[in-house]
Amino acid sequence: MTATEGKGPGVGGWGPGAGRRALGVRGRARTPARGVFAAACLVAVAVLLQLPGGARGPQAPGRVPQRIVSIVPSATEVLFAIGAGPRVAAVGSFERFPPEVERLPRVGALLDPDVERILSLRPDLVVVYASQTDLRAQLGRAGIPVYVYTHGSLADITAGMRDLGARLGLAAQAESAAAAVERDLAAVRASVAGLPRPRALLVIGREPRALRAITVSGGVGFLHDLLDLAGADNAFGDVPRESTMAATEAILARRPDVIIELHYDERATERDADLERLAWKALPGVPAVKNGRVHVLYGGAFVVPGPRVVLTARAFARLLHGVRSGIPSSGTASAPGAGIPDLTPVT
Amino acid sequence: MTDVRRRLAAAVAAFGALAAAAVLAAPLAGSTPIRLDRVFDRSVPFADNVDAQIFFIARLPRALAGALVGASLAAAGVVFQALLRNPLATPFTLGVSAGSALGAMLAITLRLHLSLWGVSAVTAASFAGAVCAVAIVYGMARARHSGFSTNVLLLAGVTLNAFFSALILFVQYVADSAEALRTVRWLMGNLDVAGYRPILAALPLCALSFAAFAWLPRALNLLSLDADAAASRGIDVLRAQRVAFFSASMATGAAVSLGGPIGFIGIIVPHLVRLIVGADHRVTLPASALFGAAFLVGADVAARTVMAPVELPVGIITALVGGPFFLWLLVRAR
Amino acid sequence: MAIDRGRIVGILGPNGSGKTTLLRLLAGMLKPDAGTVTLEGRSLASIPRAALARSIAVVPQETHLAFDYSVLEIALMGRYPHLGTFQLEGPRDLAVAREALVATGTASLERRRFSTLSGGEKQRVVIASALAQEAEILLLDEPTASLDVGSQFDVSALLARLNRDRGLTIVVATHDLNFAAALCGSLVMLSAGRLIASGPTGETLTSLSIQALYGVVADVYPHRAAGHLTVVPLRRIRRD
Numbered sequence: 065m066t067a068t069e070g071k072g073p074g075v076g077g078w079g080p081g082a083g084r085r086a087l088g089v090r091g092r093a094r095t096p097a098r099g100v101f102a103a104a105c106l107v108a109v110a111v112l113l114q115l116p117g118g119a120r121g122p123q124a125p126g127r128v129p130q131r132i133v134s135i136v137p138s139a140t141e142v143l144f145a146i147g148a149g150p151r152v153a154a155v156g157s158f159e160r161f162p163p164e165v166e167r168l169p170r171v172g173a174l175l176d177p178d179v180e181r182i183l184s185l186r187p188d189l190v191v192v193y194a195s196q197t198d199l200r201a202q203l204g205r206a207g208i209p210v211y212v213y214t215h216g217s218l219a220d221i222t223a224g225m226r227d228l229g230a231r232l233g234l235a236a237q238a239e240s241a242a243a244a245v246e247r248d249l250a251a252v253r254a255s256v257a258g259l260p261r262p263r264a265l266l267v268i269g270r271e272p273r274a275l276r277a278i279t280v281s282g283g284v285g286f287l288h289d290l291l292d293l294a295g296a297d298n299a300f301g302d303v304p305r306e307s308t309m310a311a312t313e314a315i316l317a318r319r320p321d322v323i324i325e326l327h328y329d330e331r332a333t334e335r336d337a338d339l340e341r342l343a344w345k346a347l348p349g350v351p352a353v354k355n356g357r358v359h360v361l362y363g364g365a366f367v368v369p370g371p372r373v374v375l376t377a378r379a380f381a382r383l384l385h386g387v388r389s390g391i392p393s394s395g396t397a398s399a400p401g402a403g404i405p406d407l408t409p410v411t
Numbered sequence: 412m413t414d415v416r417r418r419l420a421a422a423v424a425a426f427g428a429l430a431a432a433a434v435l436a437a438p439l440a441g442s443t444p445i446r447l448d449r450v451f452d453r454s455v456p457f458a459d460n461v462d463a464q465i466f467f468i469a470r471l472p473r474a475l476a477g478a479l480v481g482a483s484l485a486a487a488g489v490v491f492q493a494l495l496r497n498p499l500a501t502p503f504t505l506g507v508s509a510g511s512a513l514g515a516m517l518a519i520t521l522r523l524h525l526s527l528w529g530v531s532a533v534t535a536a537s538f539a540g541a542v543c544a545v546a547i548v549y550g551m552a553r554a555r556h557s558g559f560s561t562n563v564l565l566l567a568g569v570t571l572n573a574f575f576s577a578l579i580l581f582v583q584y585v586a587d588s589a590e591a592l593r594t595v596r597w598l599m600g601n602l603d604v605a606g607y608r609p610i611l612a613a614l615p616l617c618a619l620s621f622a623a624f625a626w627l628p629r630a631l632n633l634l635s636l637d638a639d640a641a642a643s644r645g646i647d648v649l650r651a652q653r654v655a656f657f658s659a660s661m662a663t664g665a666a667v668s669l670g671g672p673i674g675f676i677g678i679i680v681p682h683l684v685r686l687i688v689g690a691d692h693r694v695t696l697p698a699s700a701l702f703g704a705a706f707l708v709g710a711d712v713a714a715r716t717v718m719a720p721v722e723l724p725v726g727i728i729t730a731l732v733g734g735p736f737f738l739w740l741l742v743r744a745r
Numbered sequence: 746m747a748i749d750r751g752r753i754v755g756i757l758g759p760n761g762s763g764k765t766t767l768l769r770l771l772a773g774m775l776k777p778d779a780g781t782v783t784l785e786g787r788s789l790a791s792i793p794r795a796a797l798a799r800s801i802a803v804v805p806q807e808t809h810l811a812f813d814y815s816v817l818e819i820a821l822m823g824r825y826p827h828l829g830t831f832q833l834e835g836p837r838d839l840a841v842a843r844e845a846l847v848a849t850g851t852a853s854l855e856r857r858r859f860s861t862l863s864g865g866e867k868q869r870v871v872i873a874s875a876l877a878q879e880a881e882i883l884l885l886d887e888p889t890a891s892l893d894v895g896s897q898f899d900v901s902a903l904l905a906r907l908n909r910d911r912g913l914t915i916v917v918a919t920h921d922l923n924f925a926a927a928l929c930g931s932l933v934m935l936s937a938g939r940l941i942a943s944g945p946t947g948e949t950l951t952s953l954s955i956q957a958l959y960g961v962v963a964d965v966y967p968h969r970a971a972g973h974l975t976v977v978p979l980r981r982i983r984r985d
Binding site: 414415416419492493496497498625626629632633635636637639640642643644645646647685689690691693 | 769772774794795796797798799801802803805808809810811812813814815817818819821822823825826828830831833834839875878
Binding site for chain 2: 158174176268269271272273274275276277279303308312313316317319329346348349354
């Protein structure tokens with residue numbers, strides 16, 4: 065039996081390093097060397113764990129984070145909005161805005177965070193989701209502070225901006241950014257005050273080109289709040305959840321006057337929007353379909369609960385109330401983060 | 412009248428009535444109360460008649476889809492159990508459903524935005540996945556034998572099932588959370604077809620399968636004894652096995668493409684029917700198809716009403732009924 | 746090799762000698778690589794399956810049911826070669842099946858589930874199902890292999906009676922030398938897929954042939970009380 069028999073790259077979890085493999089092979093052939101190597105590893109690990117700084121984060125409390133990793137897209141947008149952009153070292157897989165993120169390294173997202181990569185970047189703050197308990201535990205063991213970004217209602221967004229600002233020592237900038245968002249939102253609410261409130265169905269997912277597996281916004285969460293702010297009643301507002309599957313029967317029974325669909329596919333064209341609207345022809349009795357008030361919005365701006373909710377609020381107001389909303393139209397449905405999509409009726 | 416003639420007539424009459432009653436009664440039940448007199452009120456234009464819309468657009472297609480899917484899966488279950496000579500076989504044993512599921516997952520995750528003749532990409536991809544699975548399993552069963560080894564078929568099917576299931580998990584993992592959730596939902600089954608088009612798309616395939624099913628029962632009786640016993644009584648064993656395999660797989664593929672992989676129908680219904688009418692496939696096959704239709708329509712009504720206004724996925728109801736039933740079967744057999 | 750009508754022929758040979766293969770060739774379930782199998786001059790390959798099933802019936806060594814059929818249902822399955830594609834059995838089919846059960850002494854078991862029967866009863870029911878085919882030729886593969894001595898007697902007597910009363914041609918592949926000696930008028934001996942002897946039982950069943958076939962020294966002599974040849978194995982010879 066030769067020393068290399070049965071060994072291949074990465075066997076036994078050693079990793080592809082050739083030097084490591086050679087060690088392993090030698091270890092297999094001669095037991096005493098293997099024992100020494102294992103002992104050396106243990107000692108090395110023990111030493112590393114004791115080292116101050118380096119692998120661990122900053123120890124001194126009160127020190128403001130300077131190297132931030134954020135895998136929550138809404139938090140990333142907030143960071144850039146409050147002036148912490150230059151401090152962001154890496155972002156998650158799904159960040160698209162602002163354009164600066166395209167140049168930053170990606171470290172995974174909700175289901176697949178790349179812990180090794182995050183650790184290798186030596187951050188002093190990592191923004192994560194509340195449900196990522198494993199990741200939080202691992203970062204905690206490595207001594208890296210974690211900021212858990214949660215979002216729920218519209219108010220939580222501006223509260224989150226202020227909180228993050230305080231944490232980063234940018235309280236003033238955060239305050240002005242948050243106040244601006246609140247001001248713009250209030251302006252939208254004011255401009256539609258007194259206008260009749262249509263019943264609106266806010267679709268956040270369904271099978272492409274077919275009316276199957278329709279997911280809508282329930283009566284909880286920032287999308288519902290935006291709809292309410294833009295002067296409409298959520299057709300599924302009585303459901304106490306952020307999202308729910310809407311059966312055909314339920315949609316027919318609730319008779320929405322307007323249907324707004326949100327898609328975050330950035331590469332869609334007008335033709336795609338037309339084809340998606342066509343699917344609703346299966347329910348001609350629904351007032352929204354009958355009156356041509358089915359709208360399809362593409363873009364990440366509409367689904368990220370961050371500072372750009374203002375754009376969403378304006379888009380909703382424009383779609384719901386037309387010119388009476390007082391919001392000028394500009395741009396097309398598929399230009400992300402840009403102007404407000406035009407009202408295009410279903411023929 | 413001989414025994415089998417009598418039993419066939421009685422079974423078709425009884426289960427047929429049950430299926431018809433289920434399809435006619437199901438559209439009356441649901442989370443929104445509707446009134447039959449308003450449904451058929453001609454004086455109100457259809458576009459304004461919500462009760463009629465709910466009845467004809469939402470619920471009736473749903474009942475018909477349930478009947479078609481239930482009948483297909485139950486009949487396919489009977490055929491597979493005879494073909495594999497194993498009462499524990501299901502339409503999903505040989506990997507057809509896993510292939511369907513993989514096709515649907517890929518369509519959802521890759522966001523294939525197309526539709527053919529009103530059939531969505533997910534449905535079409537799901538059926539394509541079923542066809543691939545069938546081709547692979549059949550190819551493997553024929554690879555080394557000039558005949559058709561049901562043992563190899565079973566092993567190939569089970570292996571393919573495991574492999575495709577792993578691929579499905581992988582696709583779910585790389586999908587983002589919204590798509591992953593959608594795939595999970597798809598796997599639970601959904602009969603809310605919103606219109607007759609998806610049913611019409613599945614109908615030709617189901618019709619072809621059922622035509623083959625009409626020819627099979629005698630062959631199935633003999634195949635379930637022994638391949639040699641069948642051959643010595645004049646059955647072309649290879650042809651019968653092929654017809655059984657392809658027709659049952661096609662029915663399963665069509666059913667899964669229409670309503671998702673709804674489990675347990677392919678095993679509960681054949682067992683219950685056998686308990687009532689005996690094992691002769693000439694009676695069991697048509698009776699299972701009819702009872703399967705009634706069963707799934709009933710399960711769908713339960714799914715829509717037990718936690719109204721929230722609708723449960725129908726696959727959960729069939730699993731909740733199927734699991735305990737299975738345990739009872741095992742305990743009873745002792 | 747030729748089998749005359751109305752005879753009872755035994756096929757003998759050690760494990761793996763090809764007894765079952767020969768039986769399947771005779772039944773038309775296997776196609777020969779070289780040569781032909783003919784039934785009354787017509788090659789088996791030229792006879793349509795259903796017609797063949799009306800002439801030749803096969804009783805396999807074991808019958809495992811996946812589902813719980815009743816005895817009558819199994820007997821009725823023998824009628825399938827006589828039914829049209831979608832035809833259901835009629836009163837005559839029922840009568841033939843019942844008569845077959847009577848002939849095998851299993852009429853009282855008609856409503857019983859097959860899985861509840863004893864080994865001997867099962868074997869006789871399967872024979873009844875083959876009889877219901879109304880074929881002139883009956884092929885049996887190791888019919889007594891898993892039966893106790895009493896059931897073996899029953900089967901042997903049954904086959905002899907069927908041959909005598911109905912003129913059935915019977916071909917039996919068997920290990921059991923005494924069973925073959927009692928039942929069969931002539932024997933065919935196979936070794937490693939080759940025919941090494943055939944002829945009337947008295948001439949073929951000898952110590953020499955048994956030694957050549959099985960590697961066993963045996964005493965073969967006519968037993969006065971039994972009325973037929975009896976084989977008593979004495980010792981094993983090691984063959985290379």
